[in-house]
Amino acid sequence: MRRAFAGALALQLLLAACTHAEAPLRVSDAWLRTMPAGASNTAAYMTIENRSREPRRLTAVTSPQFARAELHETRIEDGMARMRSVETLDLPPDTRVALAPGGLHLMLFDPVAPLAAGEHATLRLQLDNGWLFEVQAEVRAP
Amino acid sequence: MLPATRIIVLATLAIAAAGAGVAAGVWLEKSAPGAATSATVLDAPRPLPQFSLVDEHGAAVTRDELTGRWTFLFFGFTHCPDVCPMTLQVLARTLHAFDDVPADQRPTARFVSVDPERDTPAQLASYLAAFNADIHAMTGTPEAIAALTRAIGVAYERVDQPGGGYTMDHTAALFLLDPEARLVAVFTPPHDARALVADLRAIGKRSAS
Numbered sequence: 266m267r268r269a270f271a272g273a274l275a276l277q278l279l280l281a282a283c284t285h286a287e288a289p290l291r292v293s294d295a296w297l298r299t300m301p302a303g304a305s306n307t308a309a310y311m312t313i314e315n316r317s318r319e320p321r322r323l324t325a326v327t328s329p330q331f332a333r334a335e336l337h338e339t340r341i342e343d344g345m346a347r348m349r350s351v352e353t354l355d356l357p358p359d360t361r362v363a364l365a366p367g368g369l370h371l372m373l374f375d376p377v378a379p380l381a382a383g384e385h386a387t388l389r390l391q392l393d394n395g396w397l398f399e400v401q402a403e404v405r406a407p
Numbered sequence: 408m409l410p411a412t413r414i415i416v417l418a419t420l421a422i423a424a425a426g427a428g429v430a431a432g433v434w435l436e437k438s439a440p441g442a443a444t445s446a447t448v449l450d451a452p453r454p455l456p457q458f459s460l461v462d463e464h465g466a467a468v469t470r471d472e473l474t475g476r477w478t479f480l481f482f483g484f485t486h487c488p489d490v491c492p493m494t495l496q497v498l499a500r501t502l503h504a505f506d507d508v509p510a511d512q513r514p515t516a517r518f519v520s521v522d523p524e525r526d527t528p529a530q531l532a533s534y535l536a537a538f539n540a541d542i543h544a545m546t547g548t549p550e551a552i553a554a555l556t557r558a559i560g561v562a563y564e565r566v567d568q569p570g571g572g573y574t575m576d577h578t579a580a581l582f583l584l585d586p587e588a589r590l591v592a593v594f595t596p597p598h599d600a601r602a603l604v605a606d607l608r609a610i611g612k613r614s615a616s
Contacts, residue, residue, distance in 0.1 A: 298492055301485070301534040308488035335570060339489045341596050345562060346483075346490040346579040350569060366493040367597065373488075374570075407492040407537050 289317035290356075292390070295402035297373060299382050308337070309371040309388060309402050310364045315356040322393040323354040330386045332375035339367055348372075353393070380404045445594050446606040452589035458555045460519075460547035463532035468545050473588040477514040477611060479603075480582040482561045484522035484575045485534040491518075492537075494581070499540035500600035501607070513541065514607060520546040521556065521563035521577045559590060583607065585614060 295311035315321050326334040336351045354369065356362055364370050371388065380386060382404050390398040460468045479498055483491035498516045505513045518535060520526035523546045531544035546552070556563065563577040581594040581603070592610055594603060 298488065299537060301537045304485060304488075304534065306486060306488045308492075333570065337489070341579050344578055344580060344595060345576050346487075346596075347566075347576045348487070348489060348574050367490055370489050374572075407496050 290314070290321070290390075290392070290396070290398055291316055292398065292400045295388065295400045296405045297371075297380075297386055297402050298407050299404055300376060300380065306372060306374045307376075308366075309373055309386070310366060311371075311388075311400065311402065312361050312363050313354075313356060313390070314361040315358055318358050319394075320358055321356040321396075323356060323390055324393050325391040326371050327389045327391070328373060328386055330377050330380065331373040332377070334374070334388070335372045336369070337372040338369050341367075356392075382406050444606050444609075445599060445602040446583070446592045446610065447595070448592045448610060449590060452585055452587070452591045454587070454589045455584065456554070456558045458547075458551055460545045460551055460555070461528055463528050463535055463544035463546075465528040470588050473517070473584055475586050476512065477586060477607060478584040478588070479514065479516040480519055480559070480584065481516065482519045482521050482556060482563065482577050484520055484577070485526050485530050486522065486572075487575065487577075490579060494579070494596075494598055495535075495538050495540075495542060497598045497600050497603065498542055498581070499538045501603040502540050502542070504600070504604040516540070516542040518542055518544050519552070519555070520544065521552060521561070522565075522575050523547060523549055523552055583610065 291314040293312045293314070295309065297309035298307045300307045313323070323336065326336060328334050336354055337348055338351050339346060339348045341347075350372070351369070354362065362369070373386070384404045385401045386404060388400045388402050390400060392398070455470050455473070457470050458468075462468050462472075479501070481491075481494055481498060483494065485491070495518060502514060502516060518531070520531060526544075526546050528544070528546065531546060535542055535544055559582055561578040561580075561582075563575055565573050566576055567573045579596045581598060582590055583592040583594070585591045591614070592606070594606070
């Protein structure tokens with residue numbers, strides 16, 4: 266597991282060397298909500314575009330600024346708002362997948378330190394083929 | 408095993424309100440032409456039962472505190488990272504549309520906790536401060552919360568999370584009280600501030616006539 270992680274990191278550096286146009290994954294408008302004092306979690310949103318010809322899957326998310334990160338989805342069913350963790354997220358080729366309020370989101374638990382609006386959090390997206398993408402998400406007021 | 412605080416209340420009101428929806432839509436369309444309506448207006452206003460809760464400062468809140476102004480009720484919890492802040496943001500925008508109205512006549516909103524175990528007044532105070540609007544909290548004993556939600560037709564249920572901790576499923580609708588603290592309308596999601604403003608104006612106008 267550790268070895269796979271190190272490999273992914275190396276690959277990430279490789280990917281970072283690619284020009285933007287060649288990047289197989291493009292993440293745009295990444296942001297997370299400010300956390301009120303005393304809150305233990307928040308949600309992050311973004312649009313993920315798989316620009317490759319291969320279907321990919323988002324398999325895990327981590328952030329150095331949070332103890333734990335999970336992929337979640339809010340659904341309104343029978344008038345009830347239900348939030349559930351989602352194991353993986355399919356990223357079909359040439360498709361944009363939106364993580365947006367009221368739907369798919371990254372749930373971030375237990376911040377290491379408070380984050381103020383305007384600051385950024387690092388989110389690391391792990392894909393099924395070992396790719397690791399680092400995203401800077403802006404902290405915004407609710 | 409069932410969680411200790413597992414509570415399921417049937418959303419009877421939502422069903423009753425759905426029946427009233429067609430008739431309500433007609434007058435809303437007449438009184439506010441072109442307005443996108445998201446409200447289901449009850450045939451007859453339904454008085455809230457008496458209740459005894461506290462606000463985000465720990466001060467007592469009874470039905471009497473909800474009289475005098477139009478009030479939106481939203482039921483949620485502070486450990487809710489997505490739908491609750493999203494809805495409170497819509498409510499904040501809705502209330503800001505009435506900033507030109509005298510303060511004692513402006514509509515207001517109450518965020519009612521369905522997770523009183525974690526939502527202490529202090530917790531709610533810091534949570535609501537982020538929304539910069541006339542939104543206040545209501546929390547209290549699990550029994551008092553259960554009685555009020557049952558009367559309104561709000562459902563909620565504790566759901567343990569695989570990674571530890573728990574979340575709450577909860578009714579996503581907004582409920583509108585008239586200045587006599589009577590339930591007059593239900594708004595089902597998705598919530599939109601412009602639609603809420605238009606509907607509140609239409610309902611208020613009709614109520615005044």
